[in-house]
Amino acid sequence: xKEVEQDPGPLSVPEGAIVSLNCTYSNSAFQxxxxxxxxxxxxxxxxxxxxxxxxxxxxxxxxxxxxSSKYISLFIRDSxxxxxxxxxxxxxxxxxxxxxxxxGGTRLMVKP
Amino acid sequence: xxxxxxSPRYKxxxxxxxxxxxxxxxxxxxTLYWYQQILGQGPKLLIQFQNNGxxxxxxxxxxxxxxxxxxxxxxxxxxxxxxxxDSAVYLCASSHSGSFGNEQFFGPGTRLTVL
Numbered sequence: 001x002k003e004v005e006q007d008p009g010p011l012s013v014p015e016g017a018i019v020s021l022n023c024t025y026s027n028s029a030f031q032x033x034x035x036x037x038x039x040x041x042x043x044x045x046x047x048x049x050x051x052x053x054x055x056x057x058x059x060x061x062x063x064x065x066x067x068s069s070k071y072i073s074l075f076i077r078d079s080x081x082x083x084x085x086x087x088x089x090x091x092x093x094x095x096x097x098x099x100x101x102x103x104g105g106t107r108l109m110v111k112p
Numbered sequence: 113x114x115x116x117x118x119s120p121r122y123k124x125x126x127x128x129x130x131x132x133x134x135x136x137x138x139x140x141x142x143t144l145y146w147y148q149q150i151l152g153q154g155p156k157l158l159i160q161f162q163n164n165g166x167x168x169x170x171x172x173x174x175x176x177x178x179x180x181x182x183x184x185x186x187x188x189x190x191x192x193x194x195x196x197x198d199s200a201v202y203l204c205a206s207s208h209s210g211s212f213g214n215e216q217f218f219g220p221g222t223r224l225t226v227l
Contacts, residue, residue: 042221046216098209103154104154
């Protein structure tokens with residue numbers, strides 16, 4: 001079993017839809033949770049991060065963490081074609097070294 | 113602010129050949145990371161440097177992979193000899209420090225194809 005599981009998709013939605021992306025994890029020591037966006041042939045770029053449980057909102061993006069269920073989500077409101085990319089969740093225990101464990105990524109396609 | 117630079121962007125080699133990748137991190141970033149991203153998977157950390165010292169290389173296949181960061185700035189990752197399963201994108205990232213929560217900035221990667 002992988003430490004971080006993520007549905008690979010692809011997920012295809014019409015423009016303007018609400019998108020829900022999810023990850024589950026097995027390591028209860030993870031405390032720091034991130035979402036990265038990766039466009040084709042580019043490196044990942046940090047979208048959002050949350051520490052421990054709770055919600056965080058930034059514009060059209062909302063990140064949720066439920067540590068009791070070992071489940072994190074990223075919601076995208078009013079999705080745009082420019083949101084088409086692979087979304088990677090990443091997690092860190094936070095004990096030392098800032099090491100990240102990534103999920104496999106979900107490919108999102110937003111159609112005009 | 114200039115981002116993380118990597119070269120070459122693409123490399124095609126035959127198995128058993130050797131190859132080297134170069135990374136120049138963001139100026140002032142003490143921590144440098146090399147990741148391997150196989151098609152359809154998330155990045156996997158190979159090695160982390162703090163200045164010119166190794167913090168973690170537990171997932172680096174040391175029989176064929178080596179990395180160095182001699183002056184605490186640029187870094188090179190080498191594979192010798194390459195295997196078919198080494199085909200992947202090799203990503204370099206840097207962060208201001210290796211402390212918990214420091215954002216990692218990624219370069220565009222080097223796409224390696226081993227034939």
